[in-house]
Amino acid sequence: MEDHQGKQVVLLTGCSGGGIGHALARAFAAKNCLVVATARSLSSMADLSNDPRFFLQELDILSDQSVHRVVSSVIEKFGRIDVVVNNAGVQCIGPLAEVPLSNAQQTFDTNVFGTMRLIQAVIPHMESRKKGKIVNVGSVTVLGPGPWAGVYTASKAALHSLTDTLRLELRPFGIDVINVVPGAVKSNIGNSAIATYIKMPEWKLYKQFEESIKARAYFSQGQKATPAEEFAKKTVNEVLKKNPPAWFSAGQYSTIMAIMYHLPLSIKDYILRKAMKC
């Protein structure tokens, strides 16, 4: 085991270049943390490979084996894991009445069960030290679920719910659980959403909505979307606090959505219908 006194060991998922995870990894490194950046393939993190501040690992959160391999190798190398950031996630665009159930399943597999798999793998270790932080990346869409991204929003709603329960259940072990809730932040989410979308069968009932459905993929990627670096810097500041908040939200639309949460359903529906052209 190497000597890394005083530095926080941070394990992040979904760190491919261009995404929020990549920006978070760099922001943690800038704060003098030991960063374990992971993604499904090492090549997607190639630009970090020559930087000694990063320990890069291939990680597929869908696989028990992969998760256990990475967690053990981090503990072997650094002796501990202080912070886990569950950032890996996929978008799923399509009307609920027609979106292929296999796509819904894949979305939940990654966003919900993949996240839970890693959490379950690190808890025994954090519990033994009576210390640790688990950061789950949710979404502001949960505060006002709109059309064309029902599966994605449902998966994030499930994750928010799990985060709330985990925060209570892990408190006796000294483990903090933080829900990080991004608004519209520049990332790969639009492009990867479209890559999945174009493989779906043609809509039957929703043919005439094709354009607005497709536009939903890029809704969070407009001109005014918050740069990932800016979002990451703020998030890291909050996470590294001695007493981190239970909830941290930032990025374009985060204030609007916080207000949306408290609006009557009829007004919510009206706004979302106009915004998403449904």
Next chain:
Amino acid sequence: MSEGKVVLVTGCAKGGIGYEYCKAFAEQNCRVFASDIPTRMHDMLELESVDKIETLELDVSSEDSVSSAVNSVISKCGRIDVLINNAGIGSAGPLAELPLEVVRKAYEVNTLGQLRMVQHVVPHMASQRCGSIVNIGSVVGKVPTPWAGSYCATKAAVHAMSDALRVELRPFNVDVILVLPGAVRSNFGDTNMEKLGNYDWKLYKEFKEAIAERARASQGSKATDAALFARHVAKKVLSPRPPKQVVFGHMTGLFALLSWSPLWARDLFFSTRFKLNKKAFL
């Protein structure tokens, strides 16, 4: 106006709320199709003797089963007016230790099962240009509790889906109604307790009693009578302009208050209620 409306209800075995939905809709002169999984068919025998109720096999986690059940309703009645997405299972236990397969199973029935039903029913309702989809959520879908995180998450997902669906189905004149039951008396607590008996928690050994307490929490002496609850829902669903949400039953006031409270207040409430306000064996 509800004369002859065709209603399909999932999860109708005796002891649950689904059973009471069937009777409540039949009382309103609807033609009711009561359904459940093959091994529970005998728990619906008494429903069959009720005028206007027929039973059929339907497993919401099976594509084939859902498709054949919906087709059989269509071939008998030519239409389907109301879907009651009621089938659901409990899932109690601390998230750190509950096996992932158990978490997934709850999601497959409670969340994906509802979506599967919706996908099979919507084409018929869209072509009729009318219909009502009633998704059963829960007050804990809005405000999650400890020791039942897996169940709460499936219902949170149901709430989000219902919100999106309500907007998406509006162009087809199909109503989506989300029901948030509070504490309603059913066999839910017993079933939860039975399942809990199978686990031997490691990290949470000393919380065993608190976990059991949560599994029973909705079944206290003040829990709302299921028949009364079902009648209330049926009346709302069949009204000329159905509401977007029906929130009813014991403890709904408490949960409404919690949903508007800041997180620290919610956490304080639950950690006191379910014995999480101490440091574990330090």
